Each structure stands twice: as structure tokens, then as C-alpha cells.
Amino acid sequence: MGRVAGKKAFITGGAQGLGACFGKMLADEGARVVLTDINVQGAQETAAAINKTHANAALALSHDVTRKDDWERALASAAEFLGGIDILINNAGIGTAGSIETETYENWRRVQEIDVDSIFVGTQLAMPYLKDSQPASIINISSVAGLVADGMMLSYNAAKAAVWMMTKSIALHCARSGYDIRCNSVHPVFTRTPIIDPLVQMGGGGEEGERRLVQQIPWKRLAEPEDVGYAIVYLASDESRYVTASEFKIDGGITAQ
Ligand SMILES: NC(=O)c1ccc[n+]([C@@H]2O[C@H](COP(=O)([O-])OP(=O)(O)OC[C@H]3O[C@@H](n4cnc5c(N)ncnc54)[C@H](O)[C@@H]3O)[C@@H](O)[C@H]2O)c1
Incomplete structure (x- = not known):
């Protein structure tokens, strides 16, 4: 038996990167998954790769998380x-680089719309489905940038901190309502x-750009998507049945400094 055998997961931003990895890892552990994205071709390729090894386990859907009608349909x-x-993973997200002096209002709005507003709209619309399929698990992808700030990440810091606190409010509401x-947040x-x-490019690109990111991390390497995926499998599974309103740092020690 897989760790999430029989689970039914809805993953936003599933075309590539973390969302695609979560879909693969959950399917490997027995879940069936729906991968949604504005990049529907990417989501379809990821779903096809999953279905090769797990027949009919994955479906791709076109879905812009900023659109309420898209959420309803998806x-x-x-x-x-x-x-x-029974598993909702709010993963779709973007970031911009900019300080209080350089960030544009358009970028600020776009980041809040995709990273924050979408979780409000989507989770509210998903609640009836989750209530019908208890026990259920909502996993919101925040960032270390939601816990510690950077002068050049104004919009992203604000958005990911909002995701962190929204997570706790949702968790408390569900617990106090007697919902399983x-x-x-991760x-x-x-x-x-x-x-x-873009961050690697800002640091000079290539190995040098990557080295500049790595030197900030006590563990001295970038995280791989699977490093995050193991937390997702745990939070999606019943192994985490007593865990709610928590934040899971997959950060190589960076926020301990
Ligand atoms: N990779 C990192 O270093 C890192 C670190 C901390 C947090 N995160 C967070 O993890 C999540 C996934 O990021 P990733 O690293 O896989 O990035 P990514 O850019 O590889 O993937 C993001 C996905 O979201 C999709 N997306 C963007 N706007 C969308 C919209 N309006 N509607 C639907 N889909 C949309 C993109 O098409 C893409 O497939 C994001 O929320 C990101 O902020 C990433």
C-alpha cells in the first residue's frame, strides 16, 4: 500500500517545477492527481508521464488561479x-524582484493576485468538496520568504507571509468547526x-549565480524538488492526521541564522 493510496489530489501550478514533482511523488505513493496550470501543455506532459507508470492516475486541466470561473470549472x-x-495543494505562484523604491504597483498587484488572492478564492470554492471527502488536507506553498525578509523581495515577502497566516486561520476555522x-504551509x-x-541570472548566471544562492544556505546546496515533495507526501497522508496550522520549513537551516 502506498502512503497516500486512494487519495484524490488537486494541485495548482502542476505543469513544471514543484507542482509537477508533487504530482509524481503522490502518484508513486498511490494517489490520483489533477494538475492544473495556465501552461496546459506542460501540465498535459506531466500527466502523461505519470499515466505511463500509473494508468489513469493523472489529469491535466487548463486553469488560471486568478479566475473564479476557472476555479469553479476546474x-x-x-x-x-x-x-x-481530499487534498488541495495551493502551489501556483510567482515572484518579482523589487524594493519599496523600485517595485511597481502592477507587479505588487500581480503577485498578490496570483500568490494570495487565488488561495482565498480557490480554497473557499474547494471547501464543499473537502468537507464531502474528509479526512482532507490543504497544503499551501509559502516560502522562507514568508518568514524572513529581503530588501529586494517586497511583493513576494508580503504575499508569502500572508499565505503563512491565512493557513493558520483556515486551520483554526476547520478545527473549531469540527471538520477533519x-x-x-510549506x-x-x-x-x-x-x-x-532570474535569481541565478542576477547573481551572474551559471555556476557563479548558483554559488551565490547556495552560500546563503547553511546546508550548502540548493533544495531539490523532491526535498520539498517528501513533506508534501507526509502532509497529504494520514500520517499527519494530528498536524494542523503548522509551518514546515524545508530550508537547509537558512531561517535559523
Ligand atoms: N523554487 C523555489 O526556490 C521556491 C522556493 C520557495 C517557494 N516556492 C514556491 O513554490 C511554488 C511553485 O514554484 P516553482 O518553484 O515550482 O516555480 P515554477 O515557476 O517552476 O512553477 C510555477 C507554476 O505556476 C504556474 N502559474 C503561474 N501563474 C499561474 C496562474 N495565474 N494560474 C495557474 N498557474 C500559474 C506556472 O505556469 C508554473 O507552471 C510557488 O508558489 C513558489 O512561490 C518556490
């Missing part, structure tokens, strides 16, 4: 394919996915 299609939804629905450090490419 959740309904996913529930039909999966036979309900847990809600936790806070990765720099992880080897396309989202860090």
Missing part, C-alpha cells in the same frame, strides 16, 4: 475525474526549478 472537472477531492480538514528555500532562474 474543481468540478477534478471532482468528477477523481471521485471527490487540516491546513498547513516554506522552501531556493529550490532547483525555473522560478529561481
